[in-house]
Amino acid sequence: MSTSDETSPRPKRRILWRMRRVFYAFAVLGVVAVGGAWLVLNTIELPEESQPIETTFVCDIDVAPGDCGFETALASLTAAEERVLVSYDELPPVLVQAVLATEDRNFFDHGGVDPFGITRAVVRDVLGDSQSQQGGSTITQQYVKAVFLTPERTLDRKLREAVLAIKLEQQLDKREILNRYLNQVYFGRGAYGVEAAAREYFGVGIGELQLYQAAYLAGLIRSPESADATQDPQEASRRLQATLEAMAQEGYITSEEAEQAGSVQWLTEDVAADGTPQVATIRPRTEKQADFNDVRFQDIGSEYWLELVRTQLRERLGTGIEARGLRVYTTFDPRLQRAAQDAVLEELDGEDAPLGSLVAIDDIGRIRAMVGGTDFENNRVNLALGTEGGGSGRPAGSTFKPLALASFVDQGYSTKSRFDAPATTSFPGVFASAGELWKPANYSKSSGGVQTVEEATWRSTNTVYAGIVDTIGPESLVDMAQRLGVRSPLDPNYSLVLGSGEVSVLDMAAAYSTFAAHGRHTEPYVIRRIEDSAGNVLFDVSTEVVSEQVIPEEVADTVTSALQGVITRGTGTGAKLQVPAAGKTGTTDDYTDAWFAGYTCNMTAAVWMGYD
Numbered sequence: 001m002s003t004s005d006e007t008s009p010r011p012k013r014r015i016l017w018r019m020r021r022v023f024y025a026f027a028v029l030g031v032v033a034v035g036g037a038w039l040v041l042n043t044i045e046l047p048e049e050s051q052p053i054e055t056t057f058v059c060d061i062d063v064a065p066g067d068c069g070f071e072t073a074l075a076s077l078t079a080a081e082e083r084v085l086v087s088y089d090e091l092p093p094v095l096v097q098a099v100l101a102t103e104d105r106n107f108f109d110h111g112g113v114d115p116f117g118i119t120r121a122v123v124r125d126v127l128g129d130s131q132s133q134q135g136g137s138t139i140t141q142q143y144v145k146a147v148f149l150t151p152e153r154t155l156d157r158k159l160r161e162a163v164l165a166i167k168l169e170q171q172l173d174k175r176e177i178l179n180r181y182l183n184q185v186y187f188g189r190g191a192y193g194v195e196a197a198a199r200e201y202f203g204v205g206i207g208e209l210q211l212y213q214a215a216y217l218a219g220l221i222r223s224p225e226s227a228d229a230t231q232d233p234q235e236a237s238r239r240l241q242a243t244l245e246a247m248a249q250e251g252y253i254t255s256e257e258a259e260q261a262g263s264v265q266w267l268t269e270d271v272a273a274d275g276t277p278q279v280a281t282i283r284p285r286t287e288k289q290a291d292f293n294d295v296r297f298q299d300i301g302s303e304y305w306l307e308l309v310r311t312q313l314r315e316r317l318g319t320g321i322e323a324r325g326l327r328v329y330t331t332f333d334p335r336l337q338r339a340a341q342d343a344v345l346e347e348l349d350g351e352d353a354p355l356g357s358l359v360a361i362d363d364i365g366r367i368r369a370m371v372g373g374t375d376f377e378n379n380r381v382n383l384a385l386g387t388e389g390g391g392s393g394r395p396a397g398s399t400f401k402p403l404a405l406a407s408f409v410d411q412g413y414s415t416k417s418r419f420d421a422p423a424t425t426s427f428p429g430v431f432a433s434a435g436e437l438w439k440p441a442n443y444s445k446s447s448g449g450v451q452t453v454e455e456a457t458w459r460s461t462n463t464v465y466a467g468i469v470d471t472i473g474p475e476s477l478v479d480m481a482q483r484l485g486v487r488s489p490l491d492p493n494y495s496l497v498l499g500s501g502e503v504s505v506l507d508m509a510a511a512y513s514t515f516a517a518h519g520r521h522t523e524p525y526v527i528r529r530i531e532d533s534a535g536n537v538l539f540d541v542s543t544e545v546v547s548e549q550v551i552p553e554e555v556a557d558t559v560t561s562a563l564q565g566v567i568t569r570g571t572g573t574g575a576k577l578q579v580p581a582a583g584k585t586g587t588t589d590d591y592t593d594a595w596f597a598g599y600t601c602n603m604t605a606a607v608w609m610g611y612d
């Protein structure tokens with residue numbers, strides 16, 4: 001009996017069959033992993049993106065609305081980051097190509113994370129290829145890390161970075177992501193975004209970038225400070241060459257173009273050889289000022305203007321205005337400012353020379369010139385603004401008399417009214433200090449006989465004006481000063497008529513400008529328009545300026561007539577012009593303060609000189 005069927009061995013199972021449980025376990029784990037990833041992807045929310053910091057620009061009176069920017073700015077206000085946002089359409093192709101070739105060649109093909117790029121980066125790390133600039137992170141991941149995450153190197157952070165990158169790609173167009181990235185990325189020297197970087201390194205806008213310049217900027221992204229050509233030209237050239245080779249590999253440029261652009265020699269702008277194509281000029285590094293960047297017209301006191309502008313911006317819009325990308329249009333007039341600065345400095349050329357200040361206001365309230373000081377770096381007190389400028393007001397002397405004259409005429413009195421003009425006078429119950437009568441005296445303590453108010457104005461007769469304040473009352477004088485535009489606080493006392501109250505140069509210019517405008521007061525201003533970075537108007541003085549008739553026109557014109565006589569026949573003949581002008585001189589005791597305030601039909605100026 002055959003037993004072969006019983007004794008022959010059973011056929012071996014195939015290996016795949018025997019490993020089926022292992023494969024099943026891996027399949028389950030795969031499903032769980034995919035499900036977990038899907039769960040993570042749907043539970044991690046894309047954070048709210050904060051508004052990028054943008055540089056605020058301040059422009060002068062010659063810059064038209066819509067034109068304030070790098071090229072035209074009087075200065076840029078310092079923020080933590082210097083940045084000007086640009087649109088995708090403004091990005092030149094050569095710059096986009098340089099960045100893509102260097103940072104993310106598959107940007108327009110992947111979904112936020114590039115597995116092939118990660119693999120390539122790992123292989124290069126294993127092989128020790130330290131010359132490669134392209135890492136494993138996509139541009140989307142780099143943007144997510146910069147905007148939403150911290151720079152820590154942890155597995156959790158990398159996972160969140162990948163998830164958020166995928167989420168972002170689902171919500172935004174590729175071009176929008178690239179545009180945001182190029183506006184966000186840091187290029188060194190405090191410059192964030194491609195526009196600020198192009199200006200900082202080459203002094204041009206992104207639309208003017210040449211091939212080597214675009215490639216240089218792209219090479220900075222990974223580590224900007226170590227590749228600054230003014231610090232390490234060899235490393236800068238290495239990165240430039242790597243970028244150009246990558247661009248050639250991607251077909252953006254030819255090998256010949258890469259070779260030509262890569263043959264540059266780095267020279268700083270101030271020693272560059274003109275006319276040599278192989279010389280790449282790059283702007284030297286400069287230390288940023290503590291308050292303003294790239295200030296023009298420093299030699300004529302623009303910093304005092306800028307500090308006032310910044311103060312008013314904060315009062316109107318709150319703190320952080322330096323980082324909001326504002327475009328601020330001011331009334332700063334370089335030509336008039338230079339003339340004003342020269343006029344003041346001409347009289348202050350000695351070692352023991354006094355200080356000086358000037359404010360000029362035109363017929364629509366624009367402050368066109370303001371000399372607040374001559375050495376902003378060492379003395380930031382703005383002498384034109386009194387206490388508002390960090391210092392103190394100054395006694396106005398006889399330049400305050402026209403304000404009393406305005407109140408006198410406003411109450412119905414005539415400039416032909418006659419007053420005794422003794423050498424000195426006093427009034428019962430009016431004291432200069434405790435127990436001591438107020439005894440005003442004329443210049444040189446000489447008697448003027450009997451004078452009309454008009455004559456007393458020409459000759460600046462103190463005792464007549466003492467009689468005027470006694471007639472109108474010191475409270476009325478304070479009220480008139482405030483109506484005319486004096487903003488410094490004043491005490492209602494008799495001596496105020498002779499200029500004992502401390503006021504600013506701006507105060508006096510404002511008051512006299514009201515006379516020039518036939519009694520209509522316009523609050524002087526230095527900011528005429530504010531736009532945000534998108535061009536939206538946040539403030540326009542034409543719709544918000546306050547201008548009102550504060551005294552009757554005939555009152556203002558009567559004062560003007562008297563002040564014209566001061567220039568033609570009185571104490572102010574030195575201010576006589578070829579056109580009709582009105583004004584008043586003023587000094588204080590011991591000549592510690594000297595003033596002149598005056599005006600023509602379209603300009604008012606107040607000047608103070610004195611000792612601190």
